[in-house]
Each structure stands twice: as C-alpha cells, then as structure tokens.
Amino acid sequence: MHKARHSPARSIAAHAILIAWTVIALFPVFVIVINSFKSRKAIFGDPLALPLPENFDLVGYTTVLAQGDFFQYFLNSLIVTVASLFFVLLFGAMAAFALSEYRFRGNTLMGLYLALGIMIPIRLGTVAILQLMVASGLVNTRTALVLVYTAQGLPLAVFILSEFMRNVSHDLKNAGRIDGLSEYTIFFRLVLPLVRPAMATVAVFTMIPIWNDLWFPLILAPAEEVKTITLGSQVFIGQFVTNWNAVLAALSLAIVPVLVLYLIFSRQLIRGITAGAVK
Amino acid sequence: MATLSLRNLQKSYGRTAVIHGVSIDVADGEFIVIVGPSGCGKSTLLRMVAGLEAITAGDLFIGADRVNDREPMDRNIAMVFQNYALYPHMSVAENMGYALRIAGKPKAEIAARVAEAARMLQLEPYLARKPRELSGGQRQRVAMGRAIVRDPSVFLFDEPLSNLDAKLRVQMRLEIKGLQRKLGVTALYVTHDQVEAMTLADRMIVMNAGVAEQIGTPLEVYERPATVFAAQFIGSPAMNMLDGTGEGRQVRLANGVAVPVAVEAQGPVKLGLRPEHLTRDETGPLTMQLRMAEPLGANTLVHGTMEGVPGDVVASLPGVHREDDLPSVIRFSIPPEATHVFDAATERRI
Numbered sequence: 001m002h003k004a005r006h007s008p009a010r011s012i013a014a015h016a017i018l019i020a021w022t023v024i025a026l027f028p029v030f031v032i033v034i035n036s037f038k039s040r041k042a043i044f045g046d047p048l049a050l051p052l053p054e055n056f057d058l059v060g061y062t063t064v065l066a067q068g069d070f071f072q073y074f075l076n077s078l079i080v081t082v083a084s085l086f087f088v089l090l091f092g093a094m095a096a097f098a099l100s101e102y103r104f105r106g107n108t109l110m111g112l113y114l115a116l117g118i119m120i121p122i123r124l125g126t127v128a129i130l131q132l133m134v135a136s137g138l139v140n141t142r143t144a145l146v147l148v149y150t151a152q153g154l155p156l157a158v159f160i161l162s163e164f165m166r167n168v169s170h171d172l173k174n175a176g177r178i179d180g181l182s183e184y185t186i187f188f189r190l191v192l193p194l195v196r197p198a199m200a201t202v203a204v205f206t207m208i209p210i211w212n213d214l215w216f217p218l219i220l221a222p223a224e225e226v227k228t229i230t231l232g233s234q235v236f237i238g239q240f241v242t243n244w245n246a247v248l249a250a251l252s253l254a255i256v257p258v259l260v261l262y263l264i265f266s267r268q269l270i271r272g273i274t275a276g277a278v279k
Numbered sequence: 280m281a282t283l284s285l286r287n288l289q290k291s292y293g294r295t296a297v298i299h300g301v302s303i304d305v306a307d308g309e310f311i312v313i314v315g316p317s318g319c320g321k322s323t324l325l326r327m328v329a330g331l332e333a334i335t336a337g338d339l340f341i342g343a344d345r346v347n348d349r350e351p352m353d354r355n356i357a358m359v360f361q362n363y364a365l366y367p368h369m370s371v372a373e374n375m376g377y378a379l380r381i382a383g384k385p386k387a388e389i390a391a392r393v394a395e396a397a398r399m400l401q402l403e404p405y406l407a408r409k410p411r412e413l414s415g416g417q418r419q420r421v422a423m424g425r426a427i428v429r430d431p432s433v434f435l436f437d438e439p440l441s442n443l444d445a446k447l448r449v450q451m452r453l454e455i456k457g458l459q460r461k462l463g464v465t466a467l468y469v470t471h472d473q474v475e476a477m478t479l480a481d482r483m484i485v486m487n488a489g490v491a492e493q494i495g496t497p498l499e500v501y502e503r504p505a506t507v508f509a510a511q512f513i514g515s516p517a518m519n520m521l522d523g524t525g526e527g528r529q530v531r532l533a534n535g536v537a538v539p540v541a542v543e544a545q546g547p548v549k550l551g552l553r554p555e556h557l558t559r560d561e562t563g564p565l566t567m568q569l570r571m572a573e574p575l576g577a578n579t580l581v582h583g584t585m586e587g588v589p590g591d592v593v594a595s596l597p598g599v600h601r602e603d604d605l606p607s608v609i610r611f612s613i614p615p616e617a618t619h620v621f622d623a624a625t626e627r628r629i
Contacts, residue, residue: 169362169364171360171361171362171363171364171437172364172365172366174326174329174331174351174358174360174364175358175360175364175365175366175425176366177330177331177350177351177352178329178330178331178351178352178356178357178358178378179352179377179378179381179425179429180350180351180352180378180381180382181381185381190366193367193368194367
C-alpha cells in the first residue's frame with residue numbers, strides 16, 4: 001500500500017528477515033510432517049530427507065488410527081478447546097466491559113486482581129485443583145478441563161480486552177443508551193463487533209496452550225473416554241521403546257484442527273485491522 | 280416539542296463539585312446555546328439533561344414531568360455527538376431507524392419516517408451506505424437524521440460541528456438552524472465557539488468553572504456582559520480589560536488617564552473596552568504604542584500597549600491599514616455608553 005515510500009532494497013531486507021524467521025519457526029513442524037510419512041529406518045537414516053517413493057511409509061498413520069480411539073481423542077481435544085475458548089471470550093469480554101465502562105469503587109483494584117493470574121502459573125495450584133475436582137466428582141470429565149482452562153485463560157483475556165474496550169468511543173455507547181439499547185445490547189451489538197480483532201488475538205493466545213497441554217489432561221482426565229489428543233499420543237512414547245512413526249503421525253494430525261481454528265481467527269484479525277485502517 | 284426547565288442543577292463527583300447550580304426555563308421551540316471554554320462543565324450539563332450523568336441535586340423538567348430519575352430513552356430526547364457516534368456496522372437507513380426498531384415500531388412506520396428524514400436532509404442517495412463510506416458532513420447529517428426520526432421533545436447537540444472544516448461548519452450551522460426552525464423543536468446546543476453561539480442561539484448560557492455566568496440573548500451578552508468572564512469570552516477579538524479606579528462618571532487608569540463612562544463607579548474597577556468600539560481620534564484620551572497591525576480585509580487589528588498600563592491592548596480599525604502607514608502612537612477615544620465597568624473584587628457589572 002505504501003510502496004512509494006520504501007526503497008526496493010529496504011523492502012528486500014525486511015522480507016529476507018521475515019522469511020528467515022518463518023523458516024526457523026516452521027522447520028521443526030516441517031521435520032515432523034515429512035518424517036511422519038517415512039519408514040522407521042528412513043527416519044533415523046536421514047531425518048532431513050523428503051519422503052520419496054523408496055522410503056514412503058504410512059505405518060505411523062495406520063498405527064495411530066488402529067491404536068486406541070484416536071477419533072475420540074480428537075473430539076475430546078476439540079470439545080475442551082472450543083468450550084474453554086467460548087467461556088474465556090464470553091466471560092473475559094464481559095468482565096473487561098464492566099471494568100472499562102463503569103465507574104465503581106475498587107475498579108482499578110479489581111482490574112489488577114483479575115489480571116494477576118497472568119503472572120501466577122495456574123499449575124502451582126494443581127494439588128488443590130485436583131482435590132477440588134475429586135471432592136466435586138469432576139475427575140475424568142471434560143468439564144474439569146474446561147473449568148481449569150477457562151480460569152487459566154481469563155486473566156490475559158480480561159487484560160487485553162479491557163484495554164481495547166477503553167478505546168471504543170463513549171459517544172457511541174451513549175448514543176446507544178439514548179436510542180434505548182439495554183446494556184447487554186450495547187455490549188453484544190456495539191462493543192463486541194468493534195473489538196473483534198482483539199477477540200481474535202485473545203482467541204489465538206488462549207487456544208494454543210490449551211490444545212497443546214499435557215499436564216491437566218494427565219492429572220485430571222486420564223480416562224480413555226475423555227483423553228485429549230496430546231495425552232493420547234503419549235502411549236507411543238515408552239520408557240525404553242518409542243514408536244516414532246506413530247508419535248510423528250499423531251503430532252502431524254494434531255496440528256491440523258488447531259491450524260484450521262487459527263486460520264479462522266487470523267482472517268478475522270486481518271479483516272479487523274483493515275476495517276479500522278479505512279475508517 | 281416541550282418546554283425544558285433546569286432548577287438549580289448540581290453535579291459533584293465525590294466531593295468535587297463540577298456544576299454549581301444552573302437554572303433556566305427554556306420555552307417551547309427555543310434554541311439555547313451553552314458556551315464556554317473546555318472544562319467549564321458545559322458538556323457535563325448537557326449529559327445531565329440527556330440522562331447520561333446522574334443529577335446530584337436540583338430538578339430537571341421536560342414539559343411538566345420531572346425526569347431526574349428517568350433513563351435516557353424515557354426522556355424523549357435525541358442527541359447529536361461531536362464524533363457522530365454512528366453505528367459503524369449498520370447502513371445509514373439502519374442507523375436512523377434503529378431507535379424506532381428498539382422501541383418496537385412497525386416496519387412500515389420506520390421506513391416512512393426514515394425516508395422523510397432522509398428527504399429533509401438530502402440523504403436519499405446514501406441510505407444503503409455504511410458510515411465509513413460517507414464524508415464528514417454527510418455523517419453529521421446522518422447523526423441529525425437519527426435524532427429527527429425519533430421526533431423528540433428536545434434536541435441535544437454536543438459540539439456537533441467541531442470535527443468539520445471551517446467552510447462546512449458555516450454551511451452546517453445554517454442547516455442546523457434552519458432545521459430547528461422548521462421542526463420547531465426545543466434545542467440545547469453545546470459549543471466552545473462563540474461565533475456558533477452568537478449565530479445559533481435564541482438565548483445563550485455563558486459557562487465558566489461550573490457556573491452560569493450569564494444567561495441572555497446574544498446581543499444582551501454582547502452589549503451588556505454581566506461579568507468580566509462573559510465580557511472577554513464573547514466577542515472577537517476579546518474585550519480589552521484595564522484596571523482602574525472609579526471616580527464617579529469616569530475611570531482613571533494606572534497611567535492617570537481618565538476615561539468617561541456611563542455609570543457611577545467608585546473604588547477599584549475593571550474597565551472593559553471592545554476593540555471595535557475604540558475609534559481613532561487625535562484628541563482622544565487613550566494613546567497606544569503600535570506594535571503590530573493585522574489587516575483582515577474588512578478591518579485591521581492593531582496591537583500595542585498603553586504607557587503605564589500593564590498588558591496588551593487591541594483595537595479594530597475599519598478598512599485596510601498597512602503597518603508602515605500607521606503612526607507609531609495612535610490616539611483613541613470611546614463613547615461612554617460603549618464602555619463596560621466591572622467591580623474589581625466581584626468581577627460583576629456595575
């Protein structure tokens with residue numbers, strides 16, 4: 001858009017740096033994906049070789065799909081991630097709206113309190129959480145995971161969204177009030193659409209740690225029917241023997257859904273940014 | 280259409296009082312402008328009338344009803360905001376009809392009223408567009424359209440023209456006045472621009488630091504300002520304000536010059552002289568050391584100082600004068616009835 005202001009040399013340098021960074025970031029993923037299509041011998045013989053007809057082998061994928069209930073694991077991961085994401089965005093946005101829109105005693109303190117969780121890892125409370133889940137009979141349920149992940153994601157969501165909501169024009173909200181909109185309508189119909197880019201950012205930052213988490217599924221929900229994909233993949237990693245074909249195949253498969261979710265949100269993100277720029 | 284009554288309206292945030300009791304009775308169809316510098320509480324006052332700020336003390340009547348505790352939508356008002364505050368994701372027609380939709384009006388009626396407002400504001404070609412596809416002036420019209428379709432008792436304007444360029448501002452100013460006359464709706468209009476205040480107002484409220492310094496017609500405020508603040512805020516360039524001592528029907532300035540005035544004054548006073556009332560007079564009592572002249576075409580502003588009097592003095596001379604053609608010392612006189620004398624302690628008019 002602003003080509004006129006940039007010299008080609010600068011533009012090339014910037015792109016070179018960005019491309020180099022992209023290559024470094026994507027390299028491990030690339031290695032995992034190519035090796036998942038190779039035979040065990042080929043994986044160890046030449047890890048960086050591309051899958052060619054002579055070493056092509058789908059044994060990893062057949063093992064993964066034959067072993068256990070991988071489709072169920074996928075579904076579990078997806079349910080837990082999407083449900084947690086929904087609650088984080090809903091409650092995070094609501095809390096952020098209250099903090100940014102209403103004056104009340106202790107507003108700043110409440111904001112700090114809600115954001116404190118960013119600095120304190122939730123895993124420190126694992127024992128207490130486990131006791132809580134045992135006491136409430138939620139061990140080995142997806143609900144337990146959704147609750148924990150919602151708690152884990154809320155602080156950052158509240159922090160980011162309240163900053164963005166402060167920038168939404170007060171006049172706009174007041175115009176809504178004069179038009180007779182309820183506070184809920186103002187929140188859902190006026191404010192949320194305007195902070196969509198921030199919502200997408202929060203969604204991405206919230207989603208990836210949840211999808212990748214091994215800790216809480218292992219402790220709170222290790223049962224077969226509620227296992228997540230990350231936990232499910234662990235059956236192939238043994239103390240003495242690791243089925244690398246299966247592990248790599250499982251990991252490659254696990255990338256796909258989260259990639260799809262990411263693409264959905266990043267589209268929103270870009271759309272939000274450009275819409276703001278044109279205004 | 281309704282009368283509007285503010286009875287000793289007050290507002291405080293905690294212990295900080297920001298509006299110290301404003302009272303005015305607004306007649307049906309009257310156009311009231313609240314004018315004052317930024318931070319004087321004029322927007323807060325408007326927002327109290329709108330119901331966006333709680334009223335700490337005092338009574339607010341719209342028509343015969345006390346509306347202090349009513350929600351904004353139940354006060355039957357419409358407000359136009361400085362930055363338009365259009366719903367960005369709705370088309371022009373949806374923006375204008377949204378309040379009616381929320382109120383549960385039938386679709387046909389909404390469409391009819393939106394079409395009527397659009398015709399009045401020449402917005403018909405743009406009804407399907409989104410606000411971001413409109414120019415500043417068009418957005419402002421949509422914001423007014425949104426107010427018109429509700430058929431409110433009172434129109435509230437919060438600095439609606441300050442985001443527009445100078446030329447468009449003049450044009451929209453005329454349109455607002457014309458529209459208000461045509462609809463006959465009571466209007467309350469906040470601005471910091473004294474030209475807008477002078478041209479639009481039937482009556483204006485000059486506000487300073489949460490106090491209504493003067494309430495009156497533009498000419499009243501210009502010709503008989505009640506306080507030093509009102510005197511200096513209204514009129515461009517601002518009124519010269521000189522310290523002096525009242526000696527009956529004349530005021531003696533710090534340099535010993537006596538200026539005849541139209542009122543009896545004793546003791547320390549402030550003497551207000553409008554730049555446009557200072558007339559060149561070779562025998563006049565006032566002498567100015569010329570520092571700079573600004574030819575504006577129709578008139579020329581001459582800036583300078585008076586010997587023995589602190590502060591700058593400005594005079595407005597009719598016609599074009601080049602700085603080089605003017606003498607270095609200019610003498611002025613002023614008719615006594617064009618002077619304004621204020622008590623130095625209370626800053627109120629004598």
